[in-house]
Amino acid sequence: QEAHAAEMERTFIAIKPDGVQRGLISEILSRFERKGFKLVAIKIVVPSKDFAQKHYHDLKERPFFNGLCGFLSSGPVVAMVWEGEGVIKYGRKLIGATDPQKSEPGTIRGDLAVVVGRNIIHGSDGPETAKDEIKLWFKPEELVRYTSNAEKWIY
Numbered sequence: 034q035e036a037h038a039a040e041m042e043r044t045f046i047a048i049k050p051d052g053v054q055r056g057l058i059s060e061i062l063s064r065f066e067r068k069g070f071k072l073v074a075i076k077i078v079v080p081s082k083d084f085a086q087k088h089y090h091d092l093k094e095r096p097f098f099n100g101l102c103g104f105l106s107s108g109p110v111v112a113m114v115w116e117g118e119g120v121i122k123y124g125r126k127l128i129g130a131t132d133p134q135k136s137e138p139g140t141i142r143g144d145l146a147v148v149v150g151r152n153i154i155h156g157s158d159g160p161e162t163a164k165d166e167i168k169l170w171f172k173p174e175e176l177v178r179y180t181s182n183a184e185k186w187i188y
């Protein structure tokens with residue numbers, strides 16, 4: 034068994050059904066990619082309602098929980114794991130505030146969305162949720178370990 038250097042920080046990012054249907058997959062991918070973050074897992078899936086409820090379990094007491102889970106399971110979602118220094122916090126910055134009316138221009142939601150129930154993207158909000166969400170959405174072997182040529186110019 035080979036020894037690995039300390040792993041880079043990872044976050045779970047999902048393009049919700051509205052982002053997929055609106056043709057925003059490449060737009061969103063390129064914002065993370067151009068920043069210098071590394072894509073280590075990606076797939077497109079239609080989550081079941083049960084799965085969506087697992088993903089959003091923290092919000093189960095909220096009035097919008099049922100609608101939110103219904104929406105997440107209503108169509109294809111692009112699930113991803115992105116890696117890089119500070120990717121959890123900075124990923125949230127790229128995404129922008131939860132309510133697109135409050136997200137700054139230049140952010141994904143600020144530039145591309147209008148209402149909170151259709152805010153096109155999800156990103157883990159901390160190291161613990163990142164770990165849990167990656168585990169929920171991906172099998173360990175779906176995460177790819179590789180060195181990108183750009184890394185030596187990014188770090």
Ligand code: RTP
Pocket residue numbers: 092097101130131149150151152154155156157158
């Ligand atoms: P996310 O988890 O999707 O990145 O969003 P977030 O942390 O910025 O926001 P959170 O409070 O965790 O809410 C999760 C998702 O629930 C929907 N939402 N709807 N008042 C509403 O109708 C309402 N509030 C939140 C949003 O889609 C939000 O992203």
